[in-house]
Amino acid sequence: MPSESTVRRPTLTEVAALAGVSLKTASRALNREPNVAPSTGRRVQDAADSLGYRLNGIARELRRGATSALVGLVSGDLANPFYSAVASGIERELRQHGLLLITANNDEDAELERSLVDAFLERRVRALLVIPSGDDHEYLAIEGNRGVPFVFLDRPPDGLAADAVLIDNAGGARSAGEHLLAGGHRRIAMVADLARMAPQRSRIDGFVSAMTSFGNTLWEPYLRTEVHDVRHAERTVRDLLLLETPPTAIFTTNNRLTTGALRALRDVVRPPALVGFDDFDLADVLGTTVVAHDMGAIGREAARLAYERISGHTGPARTIVISTSLIARGSGERTG
Amino acid sequence: MPSESTVRRPTLTEVAALAGVSLKTASRALNREPNVAPSTGRRVQDAADSLGYRLNGIARELRRGATSALVGLVSGDLANPFYSAVASGIERELRQHGLLLITANNDEDAELERSLVDAFLERRVRALLVIPSGDDHEYLAIEGNRGVPFVFLDRPPDGLAADAVLIDNAGGARSAGEHLLAGGHRRIAMVADLARMAPQRSRIDGFVSAMTSFGNTLWEPYLRTEVHDVRHAERTVRDLLLLETPPTAIFTTNNRLTTGALRALRDVVRPPALVGFDDFDLADVLGTTVVAHDMGAIGREAARLAYERISGHTGPARTIVISTSLIARGSGERTG
DNA sequence: GTCCCGGGTGGCATCGATGTCATACTTGCT
DNA sequence: AGCAAGTATGACATCGATGCCACCCGGGAC
Secondary structure (H helix, E strand, O other): OOOOOOOOOOOHHHHHHHHOOOHHHHHHHHOOOOOOOHHHHHHHHHHHHHHOOOOOHHHHHHHHOOOOOEEEEEEOOOOOHHHHHHHHHHHHHHHOOOOEEEEEEOOOOHHHHHHHHHHHHHOOOOEEEEOOOOOOOHHHHHHHOOOOOEEEEOOOOOOOOOEEEEEOHHHHHHHHHHHHHHOOOOOEEEEOOOOOOHHHHHHHHHHHHHHHHHOOOOOHHHEEOOOOOHHHHHHHHHHHHHOOOOOOEEEEOOHHHHHHHHHHHOOOOOOOEEEEEOOOOOHHHHOOEEEEOOHHHHHHHHHHHHHHHHOOOOOOOOEEEEOOEEEOOOHHHOOO | OOOOOOOOOOOHHHHHHHHOOOHHHHHHHHOOOOOOOHHHHHHHHHHHHHHOOOOOHHHHHHHHOOOOOEEEEEEOOOOOHHHHHHHHHHHHHHHOOOOEEEEEEOOOOHHHHHHHHHHHHHOOOOEEEEOOOOOOOHHHHHHHOOOOOEEEEOOOOOOOOOEEEEEOHHHHHHHHHHHHHHOOOOOEEEEOOOOOOHHHHHHHHHHHHHHHHHOOOOOHHHEEOOOOOHHHHHHHHHHHHHOOOOOOEEEEOOHHHHHHHHHHHOOOOOOOEEEEEOOOOOHHHHOOEEEEOOHHHHHHHHHHHHHHHHOOOOOOOOEEEEOOEEEOOOOOOOOO
8 A cells, every 4th residue: 555655634624524514613713712602612623623623824924914924044164062052042032932943054155145135934933033145135136125024144235224133343353452462462463264154344443443443563464354164264364473573473364264273273382372253152261351241132123123113113123232342361461 | 214124025916917927937937836937037037126025934834834944942941052053053953954953942941942843843944953051841742742853962861652762871880980089089070960861861871881780889979960051060070179088180071160179270280180071172182081962963874864864764763873972081080 | 472582503715825717819731 | 830848927726724694484463
């Protein structure tokens, strides 16, 4: 007997038939609407149970207004703790409102991102949260005012009027720079990621502004940008240390680059000072000084903004800035 | 003017009207079905573009069979790197087949888990991947053969005939025990999580079997189970070290507990040897010996099994076991 | 004994798309 | 010229639930 791969689920009509009532009455009973005789209600419930009936949410949604209880998140790979911490915060907040989260990884590819956004919109998500890979959000502008609330996370919505939750990138980077300057460092290297990403630009700017206000220019030969992965960061830091006059301190502008730097410094006898942007697990054990911020809060705030829009809020676009704080754990306090 | 919070999206009927064709023809044109005159196709496409039309996936799904392109994942908090790594693997694999992932956090609460599964089933997910919080999966049994494929991750489906992807927990734990024994250790502590979780039981068993085969019993006073979070693990390890005769080695049975142990050992002068189950970021920098396994692969394999079922595969339940490997990085090679 | 009211129920249209079938009009062939 | 085959199009039912409206009936008010 070639067993069926899927067994069709019973419909409400079948439940009604078994209970000996009309479709409509069965619907009322299962939805606990008023004006259903207790005995009828029980009969319908029993029929539903014995058939293993389960409401068809798709049909309900279609009837109720063609909008789902889903919220979409398009971000980078969840394997990166930054994205997963944000996703976790979002999910927690959404659940409070009975909303579910669909996630998709843009693989840092703008084209893919776009098609994912399309797919989400087709599924009629109630809101769309995006941590865009690039800076070109124009394609979202078209959708923006067509009823689906957008919230940008970690990237400013660049010309587009949409809600956003950002990190105080410039402020955090400035504090890192100032911290190292205060520790007596002057030859400070900055290892930064792709400058096409707005947060990276802000971090670079913040760091530079700290240097400039202080009147320090010795950092300039040690600027390294476009360092995009752990391996590359490790190599870059190794190379920095091999210079004739190596830097006495290093500032890495995100968690991946900090990881690379830590690998490079692992067996170095007198390592330079190190401050990393983004806190990470075990930074305390490693004694790594970081510019920390609450990643879960980023997600929660974004979800909150989205929920307010879903609930009908219509004010102008808002931007929430999550503050940073420098946590000194030792690596940033080493002297040159 | 109180602007509408949501602008209704145009329907296919409106597109058809604008293009001056029938609903059906517009449908054909946008779906690139054959037998549409080129000029008609263009007219419809233009009308759709100018109205900002987007297909209503909900309606389509209802018509096409009341089943969505969604796959659900119910797991623990994505903030835990184990879960997020698994989720990342799942998402990657699903995307290849045009499926989207909905995630939900069970907060280690069986009741919540159950209601999330319900919510997913109502949304007519095509498959359901579960990393159950508890051992009671009976409620899933009812659903199991009703058409929605289930895949268990990291927990055996306990009596229920469902596909599963497991880690070689016993084997991994045994290798950790043997490694420490080979290093000359006898007074070996095991710090384990809640024994109600099957993987924990297997890890405990594996470790114990290594001890037993070797004829070592000195570990027994140092067994600590029901240690469920980082803080608790840290405290437990501190307490172990304060014993009159402290253990010379410690085996922690998951990533959280390893983190706690590392915190406790941070400033200890002659720390005991340490082997942790689960690899983690920066374990190399910290020099932590671990029992590693491919978390992404767990997700990928689970998604693959689910996809095969979705595609009609009807064989008996399968179980895939992901192997482990001990990675020596120093902490496990310290001698007593 | 009417009338009215409201509890309990059912009929039917509807959400937005797609599948089936029917139809008008070409084309190509004998 | 006449007919089969194929192309381009449209009408209508349908997926599974819910909203609106109509109906039946029993009991209290007058």
